[in-house]
Amino acid sequence: MPLRSGADRIRHVRRNAGGEFVVVRGGTRIAELTYDLSATTLAIDHTFVDPELRGAGIAQKLVDAAVAWARKHQRRILPICPFVKTVFNRSPAKYADVRA
Numbered sequence: 502m503p504l505r506s507g508a509d510r511i512r513h514v515r516r517n518a519g520g521e522f523v524v525v526r527g528g529t530r531i532a533e534l535t536y537d538l539s540a541t542t543l544a545i546d547h548t549f550v551d552p553e554l555r556g557a558g559i560a561q562k563l564v565d566a567a568v569a570w571a572r573k574h575q576r577r578i579l580p581i582c583p584f585v586k587t588v589f590n591r592s593p594a595k596y597a598d599v600r601a
Contacts, residue, residue, distance in 0.1 A: 534563040544579040577601035
């Protein structure tokens with residue numbers, strides 16, 4: 502089921518060993534966050550936002566969607582992606598319950 506994020510729709514796509522959260526506008530993928538999944542941990546390894554849309558908060562919305570999913574499914578997050586590491590390090594208390 503897609504998640505709503507302002508005007509953008511964030512879609513969660515699961516795969517066998519991981520998945521991704523994506524934003525599509527007008528049929529074009531404009532942003533994505535990918536992860537590998539173990540029994541208890543999402544290892545977030547990549548975040549991308551179309552260069553023309555950077556700074557609009559879309560990457561943060563992808564992180565928020567991943568964190569909400571992890572909380573709902575009682576998973577921890579290993580932030581491998583530099584952007585996600587920065588987000589987690591800037592607000593450690595906000596993510597303490599999900600950070601691996």
